[in-house]
Amino acid sequence: MKSPPGPNTPSWLLNLQFEADPFSYMDRISQRYGDIVSVMYDSTPLVYVSHPSGIKQIFNNTKEIAARGALNRSFALLTGNQGILQLDGLQHKHRRKLLMSAFHGTRMQACGQRICELTEKIMSQQAIAKPFVAYPTIEDITLSVGIEVVMGLREGERHNKIKHLFASLFKHELSPLFELLKKLFFWGLNLGRSSPRSDLLQLRQELFQLLSAEVEERRHQADHSRTDILSELVLACDETGEPMTNEEIRDLLISPLGAAQGASATAIAWSLYWIHSLPTVHKRLLAEIDSLGNNPDPMSIVTLPYLSAVCNEALRIYPTQLFAFPRLVESPVEVMGYELNPGTILIANIYSTHQREDLYPSPHQFQPERFLEKQFSPYEFLPFGGGTRSCLGGAFALFEMKLVLATILSRYQLKLVSKQPERPKFGGLLCYPANGVKMLILGQRQHQGHPHEFTADLV
Ligand code: HEM
Numbered sequence: 001m002k003s004p005p006g007p008n009t010p011s012w013l014l015n016l017q018f019e020a021d022p023f024s025y026m027d028r029i030s031q032r033y034g035d036i037v038s039v040m041y042d043s044t045p046l047v048y049v050s051h052p053s054g055i056k057q058i059f060n061n062t063k064e065i066a067a068r069g070a071l072n073r074s075f076a077l078l079t080g081n082q083g084i085l086q087l088d089g090l091q092h093k094h095r096r097k098l099l100m101s102a103f104h105g106t107r108m109q110a111c112g113q114r115i116c117e118l119t120e121k122i123m124s125q126q127a128i129a130k131p132f133v134a135y136p137t138i139e140d141i142t143l144s145v146g147i148e149v150v151m152g153l154r155e156g157e158r159h160n161k162i163k164h165l166f167a168s169l170f171k172h173e174l175s176p177l178f179e180l181l182k183k184l185f186f187w188g189l190n191l192g193r194s195s196p197r198s199d200l201l202q203l204r205q206e207l208f209q210l211l212s213a214e215v216e217e218r219r220h221q222a223d224h225s226r227t228d229i230l231s232e233l234v235l236a237c238d239e240t241g242e243p244m245t246n247e248e249i250r251d252l253l254i255s256p257l258g259a260a261q262g263a264s265a266t267a268i269a270w271s272l273y274w275i276h277s278l279p280t281v282h283k284r285l286l287a288e289i290d291s292l293g294n295n296p297d298p299m300s301i302v303t304l305p306y307l308s309a310v311c312n313e314a315l316r317i318y319p320t321q322l323f324a325f326p327r328l329v330e331s332p333v334e335v336m337g338y339e340l341n342p343g344t345i346l347i348a349n350i351y352s353t354h355q356r357e358d359l360y361p362s363p364h365q366f367q368p369e370r371f372l373e374k375q376f377s378p379y380e381f382l383p384f385g386g387g388t389r390s391c392l393g394g395a396f397a398l399f400e401m402k403l404v405l406a407t408i409l410s411r412y413q414l415k416l417v418s419k420q421p422e423r424p425k426f427g428g429l430l431c432y433p434a435n436g437v438k439m440l441i442l443g444q445r446q447h448q449g450h451p452h453e454f455t456a457d458l459v
Helices: 011-020 022-033 052-060 069-079 089-103 105-123 134-150 157-174 176-183 196-220 229-235 246-277 279-290 305-317 350-354 394-411
Strands: 036-041 044-049 327-329 333-335 338-340 345-348 412-416 424-427 430-433 438-444
Touching: 011 022, 011 036, 022 036, 022 350, 022 424, 044 052, 052 333, 052 345, 069 196, 069 246, 089 105, 089 229, 089 246, 105 134, 105 394, 134 157, 134 246, 134 394, 157 196, 157 246, 196 229, 196 246, 229 246, 246 279, 246 305, 246 394, 246 412, 246 430, 279 305, 279 394, 305 394, 394 412
Parallel strands: 044 345
Antiparallel strands: 036 044, 327 345, 333 338, 412 438, 424 430
16 A cells, blocks of 8 residues: 655755744645645654544554654653653553543632633733733733642742743743754753753753642642642552652643643634734624623633634634644554554644635634534544543633633723734744734723623624
């Protein structure tokens, strides 16, 4: 059987093309080669899939296709060696379950009010009529939610230091200079204290020490009434029935916190951009939010249909994560009519699937209505990946997105500073707005109108 089609370009040139503009590159290879595209990366075949039936196989054929933690080893620099991304098999399954229990329905309901309060607190620090960049402001909100709500750290010196270190670490990881240096020969060489890597390791070391101190303190003051994720991990046992070490708990905390900060902030910043660049979307969304009256209950905000459609469309058009984590073919398998050999790396291409004209007509246009008119399968709309390594904070991320957006939109009149379209930029793992979405607060907003029943055709 033949291999999937693809370019014969050498790896270094492929890398350059991808780096220059990942979005045009993905559009080009999908248009030219179709739903399944193979490229050679050094001597490893890399296969990108952007058809729902192929995606379904990647997520479900777990006998032949494995979501190996070793493939995510490069993230260990940030997450530690025992982060959820690096684990496999029973250990991975068990620890995923532990982390997921932190995001169940009643837990989320309990923290909705706090998410709205943190949003208000941080937004109120912005001056009226003075331009600001939305991305770092939103990042401040999502990081505060991550540290306080997900991790359960109360305000104080350690809380502030951890927040500062997290923000610096991720800024480092996203900086263009760091990306460039990582690819060049500096990376991996020990250049002493002046190398970019040594700065990163220093920050990581400080963060690890503070997190370990917090874990140790919680262990000694075990409080069964606390319901945050860290308190649960301290009391939980591992898959063999033994308590987890401080390092294991520390590493388990970092990936969810990083995702809670970066991925969620990116999705919210993109949503603010689209809402404010399209007046009809803005008007319809405000009418829906206002229909709930003053100070609505967070649980009624998250069920609003148009708000949900806007969040989905923001995650479709520029998915925060362009690709799911890589999967490894471990025994011969047929995917979409092609025989793939062991050693092949399979990538579920979220971006190109979301750009399919047959699923999403006029895919480059922001049209939330498509999510009101049609229900998409988990292999057609997959911002949170799928299968054994699917995003375990997906439901929480949507919950947070809706509450932060509804709080900002109902309290403030905002506008975009520039009329130029915001371009996507790929950095670290994320697809974030290149200019960070520059905005201006025109003023505080008075509640418009009286509570009324919102119907989907109210435009
Ligand atoms: C809009 C926000 C977010 C997006 C778009 C997103 C997207 C994703 C995607 C695409 C994956 C890979 C799935 C796969 O390979 O099949 C993933 C994994 C993951 N996400 Fe998220 N994520 C978001 C927010 C969050 C939040 C808030 C948390 C936790 C609080 C979180 C925790 C994780 C973890 C721990 C994994 C790895 C799971 C594993 O290895 O088993 N994510 N996410």
